[in-house]
Amino acid sequence: MMENLRHLKDEDVLLLLNDLLEQYGYDFTDYSFASVKRRLQRVYITDRFPSFAEFRYRVKTDPEYLVYLMEQITVNVTEMFRDPGFFQELRKQILPVLATYPLIRIWHAGCSTGEEVYSVAILLHELNLLHKSVIYATDINESVLEKARKGIFPLQYMQQYSQNYQLSGGQQEFSRYYAANYEYAKFSDMLREKIIFAAHNLVTDRSFNEFQLIVCRNVLIYFNKDLQDKVLHLFSESLEQLGFLALGAKETLRFTTVAPLFKPIAHKEKIWRKIAT
Amino acid sequence: MTSLPKLLVIGGSAGSLDVLMQLLPELKPEWPLAVIIVLHRRTDSDTLLSELLSTKTTLSVKDAEEKDILSAGCIYVAPSDYHLLIEPDGSLTLDASEKVHYSRPSIDVTFMSAAEVFGSRLSCLLLSGANVDGAEGLQTVQELGGFTAVQDPDTAEVSFMPRHAINIVKVDKVFRIGEMIAFVKSLNDDNRVV
Numbered sequence: 001m002m003e004n005l006r007h008l009k010d011e012d013v014l015l016l017l018n019d020l021l022e023q024y025g026y027d028f029t030d031y032s033f034a035s036v037k038r039r040l041q042r043v044y045i046t047d048r049f050p051s052f053a054e055f056r057y058r059v060k061t062d063p064e065y066l067v068y069l070m071e072q073i074t075v076n077v078t079e080m081f082r083d084p085g086f087f088q089e090l091r092k093q094i095l096p097v098l099a100t101y102p103l104i105r106i107w108h109a110g111c112s113t114g115e116e117v118y119s120v121a122i123l124l125h126e127l128n129l130l131h132k133s134v135i136y137a138t139d140i141n142e143s144v145l146e147k148a149r150k151g152i153f154p155l156q157y158m159q160q161y162s163q164n165y166q167l168s169g170g171q172q173e174f175s176r177y178y179a180a181n182y183e184y185a186k187f188s189d190m191l192r193e194k195i196i197f198a199a200h201n202l203v204t205d206r207s208f209n210e211f212q213l214i215v216c217r218n219v220l221i222y223f224n225k226d227l228q229d230k231v232l233h234l235f236s237e238s239l240e241q242l243g244f245l246a247l248g249a250k251e252t253l254r255f256t257t258v259a260p261l262f263k264p265i266a267h268k269e270k271i272w273r274k275i276a277t
Numbered sequence: 278m279t280s281l282p283k284l285l286v287i288g289g290s291a292g293s294l295d296v297l298m299q300l301l302p303e304l305k306p307e308w309p310l311a312v313i314i315v316l317h318r319r320t321d322s323d324t325l326l327s328e329l330l331s332t333k334t335t336l337s338v339k340d341a342e343e344k345d346i347l348s349a350g351c352i353y354v355a356p357s358d359y360h361l362l363i364e365p366d367g368s369l370t371l372d373a374s375e376k377v378h379y380s381r382p383s384i385d386v387t388f389m390s391a392a393e394v395f396g397s398r399l400s401c402l403l404l405s406g407a408n409v410d411g412a413e414g415l416q417t418v419q420e421l422g423g424f425t426a427v428q429d430p431d432t433a434e435v436s437f438m439p440r441h442a443i444n445i446v447k448v449d450k451v452f453r454i455g456e457m458i459a460f461v462k463s464l465n466d467d468n469r470v471v
Contacts, residue, residue: 039374222370
C-alpha cells in the first residue's frame with residue numbers, strides 16, 4: 001500500500017492524544033478512537049499541515065491553537081428542542097414532579113453552545129418554575145461556554161427551532177424569547193438569570209452538588225465503556241434520591257453498572273429515575 | 278485484532294431502496310460478512326426501514342447501536358440523525374456531529390471509517406442518489422486497499438450520485454443491477470474469512 005500523506009496514522013493520533021494529556025491535562029484516551037481520529041484528520045487536512053510533525057509541533061507550542069483544536073475535537077453540534085418528544089416529556093411528566101421542590105437544581109452536562117439549556121429554561125419559565133430553579137450548565141470547552149453565556153444564535157435556525165418548540169408542546173410565539181438583530185437572535189436575559197455556566201470535565205472532575213435532574217445528551221456516545229460507567233456513577237452520586245437522568249436518543253443505561261440503581265421512566269425518551277435506597 | 282469478519286458497506290440515497298430490496302434476498306444463511314447499510318432518509322423513519330429490509334432476508338437486520346460489535350451474518354442499518362463509525366476493535370460508534378453533504382448519516386463518513394479499520398477486507402457499494410456523498414469515501418477505501426463499486430448510473434433511478442463517484446474515483450467496478458446481484462451472490466461463497 002502506498003504511503004498516503006493525507007492520512008494520519010493510528011500511531012500519530014495516539015502521540016497527539018498523549019501530548020494533550022501530558023502537557024495540558026486533557027484526557028481523550030477513553031474517547032471513541034474513530035471519532036477523535038476523524039476529527040483530528042479533518043483539522044490536519046483543513047489547516048494544510050505539510051507533515052504530522054508540524055501539526056504536532058503546533059499543538060505543543062501554541063496555546064491558542066490548542067483552544068481551537070479542543071473545540072474541533074469535541075463535538076459541539078446541538079440545537080434547540082432537538083428531539084421534540086424528549087422536551088414534551090420534560091414539560092408534561094418530569095418538570096411537574098420537580099415543581100413540588102422549593103428549589104429545583106438541574107445539571108446540564110456537556111451543554112456545548114447552550115441551545116438545549118435555553119430550551120429547558122423556556123420550559124421552566126412556561127411552567128412558572130424558573131424563578132425557583134438553578135441550572136448548572138457545564139462543558140469541557142471554555143470557548144463554547146463563552147458562546148453559551150451570550151445566548152446569541154444564528155437567526156437562520158429560528159424557523160427550525162420554532163418548529164421543534166411547537167412539536168414539543170410549546171404554545172407561545174417562539175419569537176417572544178429572542179430579539180432579532182441582523183443575522184442573529186439574542187435570547188432574553190430573563191432566561192439566562194438562573195443559568196450558571198462553568199467549565200467541568202466529565203473525565204477528570206468530581207461531583208459538585210446534588211441535583212433533581214441531570215441532562216446529558218449525545219455525550220456518552222463518544223466515550224468507551226469504562227468511561228461511560230465512570231461518568232454514569234458520577235451522575236448517580238450527583239442525583240438526589242428519586243432524581244431524574246436524561247440521556248440522548250441513542251444512549252442507554254442497559255448493560256452499564258449503574259443500571260440497577262435506576263428505573264426507566266420514559267423508555268423512548270431515555271429518561272431514568274434514581275431508585276430510593 | 279483477532280476475528281473481525283470481512284465487511285460490506287452499501288451506501289444509497291434517493292432511488293436506492295428498490296435495489297437494496299433486490300440485493301438482500303441474495304444474502305444466504307451462513308453469509309460470511311458483516312454488512313452495514315447507510316441510507317439517506319427522513320429523520321423519523323428508523324424502525325420502519327430495518328423492518329422493511331428484514332422482510333427481504335433471513336439474516337438479522339438491526340438498527341446499529343453504539344458499542345455493537347460487527348459480526349458475520351448481521352446487517353446493521355445506520356440510524357437516522359447519527360453518523361456511523363467503526364472502532365479498531367470492530368465495535369460501532371454513533372456520532373452526532375455536523376452533517377456531511379447535508380446528510381447524517383453520511384456515506385462518506387462510514388466508508389472512510391470502515392476503510393481505516395478494514396483496509397483490503399472491505400467492499401463498498403454506492404447506489405442511486407442525488408447527492409455527492411460517497412465519492413470521497415470510495416477514494417479513501419481504494420487508497421487503503423478496499424474494493425469499490427458503484428451502480429451503473431444508467432440503471433439508477435437517480436444517476437447523479439453514482440455518476441459523480443465515477444467522475445472522481447477510478448472505481449473497481451460499475452455494476453448493472455444483474456451484475457451487482459451476481460457479485461453479492463459470489464460473496465456467499467467467500468470462505469476466505471480470516
